[in-house]
Amino acid sequence: MFQGWGNRILVLNSLQAINDLIEKRAHKYSNRPNLVFAGELIGLNQTVTWLPYGERWRAYRKLLHTALSPVQVKEYHSMQEGIAVSLCKGLLDKPEDFMHLVRMSAGRIIIAITYGIPDTPAQEEYISDGARAAETFARSSIPGKYLCDLLPFLKYAPSWVPFQREAREARELLMGIRRRPFEHVKRNMKSGIALPSLVQNLLSSPPEDVPSSEFEHRVFLVAGSMFGAGFETTLGTVLSFIMAMALNHDKQTKAQAEIDAVIGGDRLPTIQDSPSLPYVNAVIKETMRWQPAVPMGLPRHTFEDDVYGDYYIPKNTTILPNVWAIAYEANDKYDPEAFIPERFLDDTQDIPDPLTWIFGFGRRVCPGRYLAENSVFILAATILSTFDVLPPEDDKIVQEFRQGIGRTPKPYKCRIVPRSGAKARLIESRASNSNA
Template identity: 25%
Template structure:
């Protein structure tokens, strides 16, 4: 009779003396480490020495990973190799190398690494963590469908402007008193992707939806925890142990169930002649005879979850940084408001057409992204074949991360790299694009929602500063310290939105 792994582990544990079990485990670890080290190519990128199995796991600072990485970069150079368990990963620093791996070798580093924790949650489906033909088909369909529902058109811009009015009213209700803007901003931003994906928005006082947003936030904060990263090293053991990784799995299931319920409702109300949103369009695609094999209801669930995650977290986090920087730099806030008053005034809502005439405001939005450093190492890639980078051998299966923190804080590129300064994006009073500014990444797997995110950031930010001045609460010192999660967010803070008297 066969035993499942869940039954085998307790049986082996009970039948084996502890000392023998530990000795056997140590021998196996040493042997695996020896085999791995023998495989290392003579021209492998430099990096810190690693332990058996754990690799460089114990050298990582999971609270401030970018600080740890910068130390390794300073010691080993612009290409550094490390190990976490059996996974090799390489981090590249500097614009020339980032362009080399993401553009020149874009087809080599096209895949996402199949990390155990991501496989457990996303099953290699959806838009973010999928690979190969599945990814190409799903991305192509998602882009086409999003464009059909307004991406890059005035219809979607109008949705953002309407939502900005709701956000302004929600902040006006605070009457200038200190409040935490976290979830009201989350709600506003998520409503844009929800209107495209689900076909409707959610009220800010909807307690059920607010709980869902808190679940998303909770998962994002837990994923980088060391226990979750240890799951990537020994998943067969960690899946039986308690810890934050188990909470991630439970909370992710809640999100999956929410999306499943929404899809069920769409099935009941579907009009094949008039799709109302992304889910409708996908369900119609499923009904076609010549459908690609990657189109199925499970993929619909994960594509929808990906759009929801990606369409909410990064933009809302950037806007939270924006309000924090405005409160801390009142003179910059004043310059932005002067430009808003001159170009738009108070009686009209901002539009995307205004951006061209508002270089300082546009520069400030870009500077928030640079300083906020939302995704310091980009979303990881994986080498699909053996290759060389900067003359070093990089084998197939190597995970690649690009050091956006170093790029966005490079003193050779930025006059005051550690200071919030919109002048970085201005030249002779006009907005200036910077090649060393890559918050949306570059290459074939660049952010699918870049166009939407840019519109949301400009319109929400400008609308809020048109109506409010943001200040710290009395006798309060606001902090720029970072809270590490899937994105780098500010610590929870309260702020005062003072209505502007014109």
């Protein structure tokens, strides 16, 4: 437990403690800390992710569920497969642009589901805007980064104080960024040309017990939360996967051999193939373990005093579920520093499956996890099926990561070379799916 300036932070370093507290005592551990800078001054505490636990949060999660439930995400398979194909076609033309292409693919999946906006210049603009907003949020939501988070009375500081100016600019940027795609859908709905999406679906059938302007505002905020929470995490995971493949050629070859044996050379993988590709899934789990996208989880805040073993945990303590410690837990057989997917296929080991901890815990577990699992799988499997990922000419792969709440690789280089027959398979494949 760290204490200072009236703030207490408790870091949970074991899955046992995280499950005992955040899962089993969810009624005490489901709140988020109030971030003064990012939450109050920028407006992050209006998003599902940072909303205090309570009725409003519950209502927002319900709205999200309409787009992200395990049943609903099946509707997106062909759109996600189409985007994976477009990514690989882009890689054929400009392999050196892989970071930008993956970024666009991660964004397109979320924009398609949230706003139903297809592949147009407007879509590209919304993705670039969303990425800028996600970066602003990531920078500003590290607990304690700004003095006003430690000394909340500073939020009343005059407007010329640098952090106030920064907050104002970020707030305006953010509102504009969310407003544009939302208004785009409303315009398309008026003209009768809106494609199915979270926003279109919810605005078409407003509930009777909530005033329509209030409901529209809720939909606006919920839609904004999708990009904020789902973009950087998916992007970081896929970029870490590509880096892992460039660094571990033997694992890549093994995964490609599995795809070739199960799927053959005539077609590309689909999301339905996932259960038949255990090694590919182990590679993805190992990527998530090796570079967890949210290494310290998202913070929680205690509602009440609590006692756990010999520890007294006072009310209003910030709790950090340190999933990095779970990922890198010592193991006699498998070095946690090394990239070894086999650890997840070894029945003699009891290594926790990253899918049970990478997406968080308890009542605030990531609602986008079913969508994210499918996105990461299809982007990774399609790349494996069509390209060899190799180190750059000088053999130096920069392994540096941008640190915020999320962890995303900084720009790095690698060579992405088409495998034999890849071009033909990509051209023959589902040329383009409706939303892709």
